[in-house]
Amino acid sequence: MDKLVDIAGLVSLKGKTALITGASSGLGAYFAEVLAELGAEVIVAARREDRLRKLVDKIHQKGGLAHAVVMDVESTQSVQMAFEKVDSVVKNLDILVNNAGLSSTPSKFVDQDDEWEYIIDVNLKGAWRVAKQAAIRMASAQRGCIVNIGSIYSHCTGLQKTDYVVSKTALAQLTRNMALELTRSGVRVNTLSPGYFATEINETQLNSERGKEYINKLIPQRLGHYHELIAPLLLLVSDSGSFVNGISLVVDGGSLLQPV
Numbered sequence: 525m526d527k528l529v530d531i532a533g534l535v536s537l538k539g540k541t542a543l544i545t546g547a548s549s550g551l552g553a554y555f556a557e558v559l560a561e562l563g564a565e566v567i568v569a570a571r572r573e574d575r576l577r578k579l580v581d582k583i584h585q586k587g588g589l590a591h592a593v594v595m596d597v598e599s600t601q602s603v604q605m606a607f608e609k610v611d612s613v614v615k616n617l618d619i620l621v622n623n624a625g626l627s628s629t630p631s632k633f634v635d636q637d638d639e640w641e642y643i644i645d646v647n648l649k650g651a652w653r654v655a656k657q658a659a660i661r662m663a664s665a666q667r668g669c670i671v672n673i674g675s676i677y678s679h680c681t682g683l684q685k686t687d688y689v690v691s692k693t694a695l696a697q698l699t700r701n702m703a704l705e706l707t708r709s710g711v712r713v714n715t716l717s718p719g720y721f722a723t724e725i726n727e728t729q730l731n732s733e734r735g736k737e738y739i740n741k742l743i744p745q746r747l748g749h750y751h752e753l754i755a756p757l758l759l760l761v762s763d764s765g766s767f768v769n770g771i772s773l774v775v776d777g778g779s780l781l782q783p784v
């Protein structure tokens with residue numbers, strides 16, 4: 525049996541650096557605040573610099589360390605330039621929360637055209653662009669962890685959501701293959717797959733009458749609360765989860781248990 529360990533030390537992020545993409549709003553901004561409160565020096569990245577600055581100021585006011593980096597995950601050049609900025613403000617990157625992503629407008633797959641390309645480019649290719657740059661640096665340092673933010677739609681179908689479902693399913697598979705290739709370089713890669721949480725990109729849809737009816741039919745009969753993602757995220761980014769690798773951790777209140 526293992527000896528008793530310093531539990532507080534296992535979950536502490538003091539001395540760690542973390543990059544969070546899609547941090548201008550919603551879960552990305554929340555994750556940045558959480559990691560900063562747990563002691564990490566955070567770099568927040570997104571396209572909307574004004575919002576990033578406000579988030580950095582908020583973290584500083586709470587005594588945390590934070591930096592802002594403008595990043596458009598659709599652009600390889602923008603991602604590369606952002607990582608050059610990351611390199612200039614921190615010595616090593618310990619954590620990536622690969623959160624930037626989009627929801628899609630419900631439509632039949634035969635009607636999807638340009639939006640299909642857009643959703644795949646942001647949710648899958650964008651995540652790949654960012655993960656690639658982080659992995660290069662982490663493998664060189666022989667340490668680090670990457671958390672790709674998936675969805676319960678990484679594990680199920682969704683009516684009139686083909687573009688989104690495919691992007692998130694592929695992201696979960698990307699996670700597994702990344703973990704396979706990076707594990708011997710000291711880098712862990714996992715997916716955090718939330719169920720239904722209200723964010724800026726989906727709250728209008730979820731708060732509509734149709735959305736409320738749908739939520740009431742699910743097992744939890746409610747949306748998730750942001751704080752219910754803290755412990756799962758902490759498991760994946762801290763030393764407490766050092767033997768957790770290549771998984772997709774679903775946090776959905778049991779929605780996927782819905783019987784057919």
